[in-house]
Amino acid sequence: MQNYDIGNKLLEFANKSGADEAEVFLSANQVTSASVRRNLIESSRNQQSQGLGIRVVKDGAVGFASTNIFNRLEETVKSAIAMANVRDSDEDWKNLPSNGKYPSVNGIFSKKVNELELEDCISLTKEMIDGVCSFSDIIAPSGSFSRMISNQLIMNTNGVEVEEKGTAVSGFIDVITTSDLPSTAYDFRISRDMDIDFYGIGKEAANLANSCKNGVSVNSGQKDVVFHPFAFSDIIESSFLSSIEADNIQKGRSSLTGKLNTDIAARDLTITDDGILNGGIASSISDDEGTPSQSTGIIKDGLLKSYIYDSYTAGKEERSSTGNAVRGSYTSTPGVGNRNVVFDHPASDIISEIKDGVFVTNVIGAHTANPISGDFSVEGRNAFVIKDGQIEKPIKSLMVSGNIFELLRNVKGAGDDVRMVGSIITPSIWVSNMNVIG
Numbered sequence: 347m348q349n350y351d352i353g354n355k356l357l358e359f360a361n362k363s364g365a366d367e368a369e370v371f372l373s374a375n376q377v378t379s380a381s382v383r384r385n386l387i388e389s390s391r392n393q394q395s396q397g398l399g400i401r402v403v404k405d406g407a408v409g410f411a412s413t414n415i416f417n418r419l420e421e422t423v424k425s426a427i428a429m430a431n432v433r434d435s436d437e438d439w440k441n442l443p444s445n446g447k448y449p450s451v452n453g454i455f456s457k458k459v460n461e462l463e464l465e466d467c468i469s470l471t472k473e474m475i476d477g478v479c480s481f482s483d484i485i486a487p488s489g490s491f492s493r494m495i496s497n498q499l500i501m502n503t504n505g506v507e508v509e510e511k512g513t514a515v516s517g518f519i520d521v522i523t524t525s526d527l528p529s530t531a532y533d534f535r536i537s538r539d540m541d542i543d544f545y546g547i548g549k550e551a552a553n554l555a556n557s558c559k560n561g562v563s564v565n566s567g568q569k570d571v572v573f574h575p576f577a578f579s580d581i582i583e584s585s586f587l588s589s590i591e592a593d594n595i596q597k598g599r600s601s602l603t604g605k606l607n608t609d610i611a612a613r614d615l616t617i618t619d620d621g622i623l624n625g626g627i628a629s630s631i632s633d634d635e636g637t638p639s640q641s642t643g644i645i646k647d648g649l650l651k652s653y654i655y656d657s658y659t660a661g662k663e664e665r666s667s668t669g670n671a672v673r674g675s676y677t678s679t680p681g682v683g684n685r686n687v688v689f690d691h692p693a694s695d696i697i698s699e700i701k702d703g704v705f706v707t708n709v710i711g712a713h714t715a716n717p718i719s720g721d722f723s724v725e726g727r728n729a730f731v732i733k734d735g736q737i738e739k740p741i742k743s744l745m746v747s748g749n750i751f752e753l754l755r756n757v758k759g760a761g762d763d764v765r766m767v768g769s770i771i772t773p774s775i776w777v778s779n780m781n782v783i784g
Contacts, residue, residue: 349509352398352416353501359423360402361503365430367403367442368423369502369635372396373676375494378464380471382489382519385479390468397676402426403442406435412677440661445505446638453625458540459513462493470544474519477548484552489519491544498630506636514627517544521551523559529740531555531728532708534576536766538625554707558728561742564784570703570758571746571780572696572732577709577724578775579767582687585715585722585750590619590644590652591670591682592659599718601751602650610650611754616690617645619654621669626686628672628769634680635671642668644687645754656682689772691760696776698735699759704782705730705737705774706746720750745783753777 353370360368374396381388397414400423409430413422471491478486492515499509516536523529531554535542573581589600602610611617621639623629632638635657643651655663656671659682672683697705707728715722726744730737761774 349499350501350507352419353499356398356400356419356423357501357503359420360400360427363402363423363427365402365404365427365503367503369401369442369500369506370398371401371634371673371676372398372499374497378462378467378493380467380491382471382475382486384487385475385485387468387471387475390464390471392464398422399676399678400426401679402430403439404430406437406439407431407433408436408439409433410679438662439658441657442502442504443506443635443637443657443667445507448508448631448638449622449640451622451624451629451631451639454510454512454538454629456513456539459493459515459538460495462515467491467493470517473544474517474548477545477550478519478521478552480549481552481556483524484521484555485524486519486521486548490517492516500632500634500636502636508632508636510630510632512630513538515540515542517542517547519548519551521548521555523555525559527559529555529558529561531558534767536627536768538627554728558740561740562731564704564731564741564744564782566783568779569782570700570732570776570778571782572700572703572705572761572774572776574705574707574774575763575765575767575772577706577726578772579770580709580712581715581722581724581750581753582770582772584712585717585720586754587684587687588717589720590654590684592653592655592663593682595653596659596662601718601720602653605650606652608650609648610751611645611648612691612757613648614691615645615648615754615757616643618642618688618690619644619668619670619685620688621685623686623688623771626769626771627766628685633667633669633671633685634673637667637669637671639669639685642670654682654684656680684769687770689760689770689775691757691773691775693762693773694759696759696761696774697732697737700732700776701734703732704741704744705732706744709746715750721748722750723747741784743784747781747783753780756780
């Protein structure tokens, strides 16, 4: 049975069972992966998974059920209906999305990635290891390669029918020096296409670990800090992104509640939530409930311009969804979440402009940030002294703390080294007045 036939049958069952509205989400994924352990490929495998979830609305109450057994369609619908029957009506529920005008989104499916065989994936993993081995005293304790092909179909009783196929490929390597005082580092790349230099992943990680030998101490105090895209994206993901989600705004769980059109960031900083970014990992023609994807300006010239919404939170405010319904998998209902978050700031040679500061490549502990207040405290890894416009000695140990909303106001500049770190696209960011403990 084809996906559309399955979807139509589920919607038909839901109608016959008394649902006022119904939505079907079908997902099928093929993942090829390989893992690295101590410079050797430890394992490799192909995995396939598929399943579906159905969301029903009856008398204002929402029910949901999922399955990966496709000969139990009617039972799955009945389970969703049974859930709706025992739940109270939600007065804030408006309706499922209706069929809309869907954008053209480029670069989300690659024929080259689609045609990779298991042997090809093993060879690309070996390239990462070879890059590490270009340095004689460095090994890779762990690493991974992943190739995914996804197919997704969303249908509902309001006329939504959206099917899309995508690809993604990624490489990660963790390295350590074999000296008496070891230093560590990692590198990571992800793309929709075969444009990743896998040898370069290993070589860059090894070079960074090698550069971090014989670290020095630095004085504590307020300093200029340049955050590499890895470090900056970790901090942003843990301390800022949830604060722009409409669900948190409406429940008073965000410091940005009531601050639309106010100055919350540096004047030259622009942040965009972009669901239609060419080649973006979180790009697609629709969100995960069938609302057409769009590009939403979050911060423009330092001003907070919008929050992000799914259809439910948008309905609470009698406004349109921004196309930000996301799901973890077919086993869950959608909720508000970011798409591709793009940071834009005029680029310059920021290192040359700093007299006394530090450069931080990675951070540990960003997950401990307070997403409501925006406070964070992280350990800076692979950090370096910046002196008189030059990156100098590596730093042995470093803590950086602050508040994400103060950080955004204190952005002084950005580099030209834009990287896609998952769904966050950012250059290195220069921030003044950061609390540094050496």
